Amino acid sequence: MPGASTPATAVSGTDLPASSPATRSPAAPRRAATKGAHVAVKSLSHAYRRNDGKVLDGIDFEIGQGEIVALLGRSGCGKSTLLHMLAGLTQPSEGEVVINGNGVREPSHKWVMMFQAPSLFPWLSVAQNAALGLKFTRRGHEIDARIPEILDLVDLGAFADRNAQELSGGQQQRVALARSLAPQPEMLLLDEPFSALDAFTRRNLQRDVRAIARNLGLTLVIVTHDVGEAVRMADRVIVLQANPGRVAEDTAIDLSEEERAGGAEGFQREHSRLMGVYSRIAEAADAQDDIANDFTQL
Numbered sequence: 001m002p003g004a005s006t007p008a009t010a011v012s013g014t015d016l017p018a019s020s021p022a023t024r025s026p027a028a029p030r031r032a033a034t035k036g037a038h039v040a041v042k043s044l045s046h047a048y049r050r051n052d053g054k055v056l057d058g059i060d061f062e063i064g065q066g067e068i069v070a071l072l073g074r075s076g077c078g079k080s081t082l083l084h085m086l087a088g089l090t091q092p093s094e095g096e097v098v099i100n101g102n103g104v105r106e107p108s109h110k111w112v113m114m115f116q117a118p119s120l121f122p123w124l125s126v127a128q129n130a131a132l133g134l135k136f137t138r139r140g141h142e143i144d145a146r147i148p149e150i151l152d153l154v155d156l157g158a159f160a161d162r163n164a165q166e167l168s169g170g171q172q173q174r175v176a177l178a179r180s181l182a183p184q185p186e187m188l189l190l191d192e193p194f195s196a197l198d199a200f201t202r203r204n205l206q207r208d209v210r211a212i213a214r215n216l217g218l219t220l221v222i223v224t225h226d227v228g229e230a231v232r233m234a235d236r237v238i239v240l241q242a243n244p245g246r247v248a249e250d251t252a253i254d255l256s257e258e259e260r261a262g263g264a265e266g267f268q269r270e271h272s273r274l275m276g277v278y279s280r281i282a283e284a285a286d287a288q289d290d291i292a293n294d295f296t297q298l
Ligand SMILES: Nc1ncnc2c1ncn2[C@@H]1O[C@H](COP(=O)(O)OP(=O)(O)OP(=O)(O)O)[C@@H](O)[C@H]1O
Pocket: 048, 055, 073, 074, 075, 076, 077, 078, 079, 080, 081, 082, 225
């Protein structure tokens, strides 16, 4: 019910400043930790059409169970393509994605994607929208027990009966998050899911999604071109260069949870460091483009 009090440990569903981000505690664990997915990307290359150049070339990395990884890179470097391959939505031309020891051939409720647009049914309630993931996986019998729990987790327990169209953009993304989490996935794949939100709402969601993933033991992969988002959310950042997309840097973010919330010295240090890496890779790509342009003008 709108206006009802929110659980003490829940995160801010209204996306209003309940307290300073640096001082708030992450969402408390609500249930036994999920086993996060282990991912191995092996010699992966991709061209969308046979005669086109490669979008991705020779990508190799692993992601540990419960690890939070950002794929950072400029527009067009192939981040979304790679994420789609982790989700089993696109098959690579060469190489493979292996999750928990098995080659990924198709999408699964065990690894779910969240996009920039939350894609809710506006005429359905928050609870009904959140339940759709369970319905699609033919686990409708779990809805009554699971949905109140999951709405509390994303701090929308008080909004269960509201129509989705009455919610703010940030709250709608929380419904999409609840819908993704309800079938208890092992991995969540986020394709710039907060980029349409204002800075304050975005930071709340970045903090809360990280806290939820950690508490549940989920593996989390975030596609972004926002260095701040990568530093705030990820344990590790894989920087991709473009044309073709390759791993240019694979670097750990060494920060406490308090430092991640922003503003503190450690956050500034890691932000500057990653910005330096990112700029160096971008400048190298620009220099390469200039050389290519010079050649075409000869
Ligand atoms: N379905 C498709 N068919 C053909 N080419 C595609 C398709 N999807 C993406 N591409 C091309 O592949 C390249 C990489 O696109 P992709 O969307 O993966 O990059 P990105 O790094 O996620 O970019 P952005 O940050 O702008 O979303 C681009 O040149 C794009 O035009």
